[in-house]
């Protein structure tokens with residue numbers, strides 16, 4: 224999570240210096256490949272690691288077909304990321320990433336191929352290189368905080384919480400990648416109409432998130448839509464361009480069955496090893512802790528920390544560590560020192576107390592920046608057994624939401640064994656629809672909120688299309 228932004232910035236300079244990006248068809252230079260290889264572990268750390276197994280092998284095999292069709296045979300690396308956010312992205316060197324969350328809403332090999340072909344399109348057209356240069360400028364607003372204070376740590380919190388991956392392609396680049404992707408899809412032998420279906424599925428996912436989070440403004444923009452802006456027009460364009468290829472829908476295969484047998488059993492939602500983000504609540508069954516953020520806050524799970532966005536430009540993270548001597552004061556000071564780096568705080572205060580039976584220390588500091596004073600708050604808890612946890616929050620001094628912060632800090636508590644036992648991972652289960660099955664009866668077996676809407680969303684369906692006996696669908700069930 225932490226160093227990826229700066230590494231990406233370093234990357235684009237490297238790529239630029241290498242003078243690559245000629246227009247003689249797609250190519251991946253050694254310099255770009257080096258960029259990809261160096262960024263790879265950082266991106267994986269940020270996104271929750273690699274998800275290995277049949278699904279990942281399948282993804283790589285489909286990716287290779289598409290890369291071959293693009294003239295990039297054996298030049299790309301396709302990785303399945305262990306994250307339930309819905310996203311796919313490409314890094315120079317043709318390192319292409321698809322999240323587990325995205326695979327859960329895909330309904331055929333052809334649809335998955337269309338996502339990969341689109342990403343390969345961004346690589347072939349050198350978009351990520353150009354995009355990262357623009358992203359450098361855009362990131363400066365966020366990074367400035369850290370640059371000006373000299374604290375790399377504050378800057379990392381600010382930039383990481385601002386979004387996993389702040390790249391946003393322009394509409395022009397999206398169209399280019401769609402067009403290139405469609406030709407690779409067709410040349411790889413897949414039904415080109417799968418591209419429009421995939422875009423429609425992503426659109427439905429966006430709508431679903433907006434509906435399920437409509438009370439929670441901060442969560443209303445899904446990750447995928449941030450990275451690859453989706454317009455209704457993109458779906459129509461993809462369909463029209465597929466029609467121009469002179470094929471009928473389903474004339475070429477989409478391979479639904481192969482896809483369904485691959486994702487049967489795939490982890491769905493949060494990985495219990497990383498804890499569960501349930502709306503504004505975070506609960507970790509292994510660490511047996513939980514907290515709840517107030518309205519207007521947004522939590523994002525990553526492997527190393529829970530990233531927190533809040534009102535008025537508030538950014539922060541929740542994390543933990545060991546303090547075998549149970550010296551909470553030393554722990555808190557170490558967190559603050561790490562946060563501030565070599566920047567001195569203009570003022571600081573320390574307060575001891577108890578929250579839900581746990582000893583706690585809160586430190587408030589002010590840091591001067593050219594953009595004005597910045598309030599830094601660390602709230603640390605002694606959870607017993609040498610385990611400590613903390614929130615580190617950074618926000619502009621004039622807009623510290625004090626009441627919300629007390630609510631957040633006061634919500635941290637230990638889970639009971641029963642509560643921890645109830646936090647079970649969920650998996651995708653592929654089912655063959657039986658004649659008596661209805662939308663309602665199948666939705667009743669879904670271990671999720673809004674089960675009917677959720678079922679329709681992950682299966683790319685609308686309520687007016689009846690279930691056909693014998694067809695395969697995905698449901699979400701509690702694992703084991």
Ligand SMILES: [Zn+2]
Nearest residue numbers: 392397400451
């Ligand atoms: Zn794109």
